Each structure stands twice: as C-alpha cells, then as structure tokens.
Amino acid sequence: MENMNAPAWxxxxxxxxxxxxxxxxxDExxxxxxxKNPEAAALAFTKAEWEAFVEGVNAGEFRF
Incomplete structure (x- = not known):
C-alpha cells in the first residue's frame, strides 16, 4: 500500500x-x-525561506 503521508515530489x-x-x-x-539519491535526507525550508530563494532565482542572483 502506498504511504498516504509521503511527500509528492x-x-x-x-x-x-x-x-x-x-x-x-x-504543510507550510x-x-x-x-x-539520484532519493533515500538521503531532504533539506527543509520554511515558506519564507523558499519564497526568498524563488525571488532570488527570478532576479538572476544565482547566475554565474
């Protein structure tokens, strides 16, 4: 049986x-x-941290 609480990746x-x-x-x-290593621990971020990251990506802050 599939785990109903498993994250939807x-x-x-x-x-x-x-x-x-x-x-x-x-949740939030x-x-x-x-x-390539889905069994390893995932990194967890709050909603505010995630939104700051997405804003940075959209602003081009991570372009090299």
Missing amino acids: RKSSRCGTSTCVEVAKV NYLIRDS
Missing part, C-alpha cells in the same frame, strides 16, 4: 532524463532532495 520539466533536484511541499514547509 516534483522535478523541473527542464530536467528531462538528467539528474535534478526535486521539491515537495509538506518545502523539502528539496537529490533525485
């Missing part, structure tokens, strides 16, 4: 078949994990 549509990070929302928190 999402992967970017830009990943294709390559390895990516995955994101899941659980966001979890991030490595898709």
